[in-house]
Amino acid sequence: KQEVTQIPAALSVPEGENLVLNCSFTDSAIYNLQWFRQDPGKGLTSLLLIQSSQREQTSGRLNASLDKSSGRSTLYIAASQPGDSATYLCAVSGANSKLTFGKGITLSVRP
Amino acid sequence: DAGVIQSPRHEVTEMGQEVTLRCKPISGHNSLFWYRQTMMRGLELLIYFNNNVPIDDSGMPEDRFSAKMPNASFSTLKIQPSEPRDSAVYFCASSRLAGGPYNEQFFGPGTRLTVL
Numbered sequence: 001k002q003e004v005t006q007i008p009a010a011l012s013v014p015e016g017e018n019l020v021l022n023c024s025f026t027d028s029a030i031y032n033l034q035w036f037r038q039d040p041g042k043g044l045t046s047l048l049l050i051q052s053s054q055r056e057q058t059s060g061r062l063n064a065s066l067d068k069s070s071g072r073s074t075l076y077i078a079a080s081q082p083g084d085s086a087t088y089l090c091a092v093s094g095a096n097s098k099l100t101f102g103k104g105i106t107l108s109v110r111p
Numbered sequence: 112d113a114g115v116i117q118s119p120r121h122e123v124t125e126m127g128q129e130v131t132l133r134c135k136p137i138s139g140h141n142s143l144f145w146y147r148q149t150m151m152r153g154l155e156l157l158i159y160f161n162n163n164v165p166i167d168d169s170g171m172p173e174d175r176f177s178a179k180m181p182n183a184s185f186s187t188l189k190i191q192p193s194e195p196r197d198s199a200v201y202f203c204a205s206s207r208l209a210g211g212p213y214n215e216q217f218f219g220p221g222t223r224l225t226v227l
Contacts, residue, residue, distance in 0.1 A: 031214070032214070036218075042220060043218045043219055043221050044202065045218075046216070091154075093214065097142065097206075098159070099144075099154075099216060101153055101154040103153045104153070
């Protein structure tokens with residue numbers, strides 16, 4: 001059974017700092033990995049999707065990497081801003097298309 | 112593009128009542144997913160459809176839960192009878208077609224259900 005872990009559960013950083021959010025998964029037989037952002041009381045916004053054959057994806061200040069063999073992914077946020085404060089969830093998809101989610105990392109960027 | 116639409120956004124009901132949650136996927140998407148989010152268990156997949164056909168309902172917690180997709184633009188998740196432990200946020204998501212390596216899922220705003 002696939003398990004996705006995100007540690008730590010919460011993170012607080014000062015504005016302007018570059019930061020890395022970690023995600024690990026137990027079964028490397030994945031089709032893709034998705035990073036989502038969730039604001040309090042809101043739905044999930046897809047940030048980046050990395051296919052299993054890819055190593056990384058970039059969108060603006062965000063860069064996500066995937067090391068399938070070691071079961072790890074990182075989300076790098078450059079020059080963090082208070083508006084980046086949210087919960088970031090990692091999810092992996094297998095051949096059956098089920099997304100297995102981590103519990104998320106709640107990020108707070110202090111002005 | 113309107114995105115995934117869910118209704119109602121909030122639902123408060125009493126134990127034993129029937130609850131129906133509704134979802135309209137993104138036009139052109141062939142796969143639809145229902146998830147439940149709680150503090151204790153996080154996000155869990157309940158059921159998903161490909162081309163209006165239920166493919167995997169192994170996440171549906173009990174027979175009190177049922178889901179239908181009568182056409183490509185509408186799905187319902189019904190709980191009958193509802194119980195306080197069903198209180199959660201229920202999300203609907205859609206993607207072009209499940210089963211491929213690029214099945215990016217797009218989520219609706221969710222329905223916050225409270226069963227008293």
